[in-house]
Amino acid sequence: MNFDEFTGQVQHRLSLPxxxxxxxxxxxxxxxxxExxxxxxxxxxxxxLPMEIDYYLTDAVEEHGQRFDWTEFIExxxxxxxxxxxxxxxDxxxxxxxxxxVVNEIVSPNEMRQVREQLPADDGWDELFDVIDQNA
Known part of the structure; x- marks a missing residue:
């Protein structure tokens, strides 16, 4: 999936202008x-991920591996x-x-499993994967 397809999927699914x-x-x-x-x-x-957006993950504003909960993530x-x-x-x-x-559609199942494993199961983080789980 290229950048235009990726952003188009997000725009369509979220009904963004x-x-x-x-x-x-x-x-x-x-x-x-x-982070x-x-x-x-x-x-x-x-x-x-498309090269136009992959650096959002790797060039985190703060350091990687921070410990914050689901509420802070959403904030x-x-x-x-x-x-x-x-x-x-x-929203x-x-x-x-x-x-x-959309990320889940282009990465390997193993990769998404590894991301899930880094997030605590008892802290509300399962909510992040609600759409993925509904589409499975």
Missing amino acids: GTGESVRAIRATLTTLG RIQEGEATDLAGS RVWEREGMQDRDDRS AAYHARVVLD
């Missing part, structure tokens, strides 16, 4: 995920996506789920 909005959702999600998972895993996951996505005009974080959570679902 343009490419800019879909790129913001992708950047917010992948940058935050890149949460280990650097090697971020590099592995990025290897299958960071919400801020990065520029959703401050909305008090409700549910940010849904955007992250959809972006990860």
Whole structure:
């Protein structure tokens, strides 16, 4: 999947008005995920993504492997996506789920399993994979 197809899928599934909005959702999600998972895993996951967006995972704003919970993950996505005009974080959570679902379509099942293994199962992180699990 190339960049245009990837961003087009995100734009369509989220009913966003343009490419800019879909790129913001992708950047917010992948940058935050890149901060949460280990650097090697971020590099592995990025290897299958279009080169225009793979660096969102590998060039995390903060260091890789940070320990933060699902609520903090959504807070960071919400801020990065520029959703401050909305008090409700549910849109940010849904955007992250959809972006990860599109990622799931182009990476190996083993790669997505490794990402899941780096996130605690008892901290709400399963919500990140809701769309993927529904489509399985």
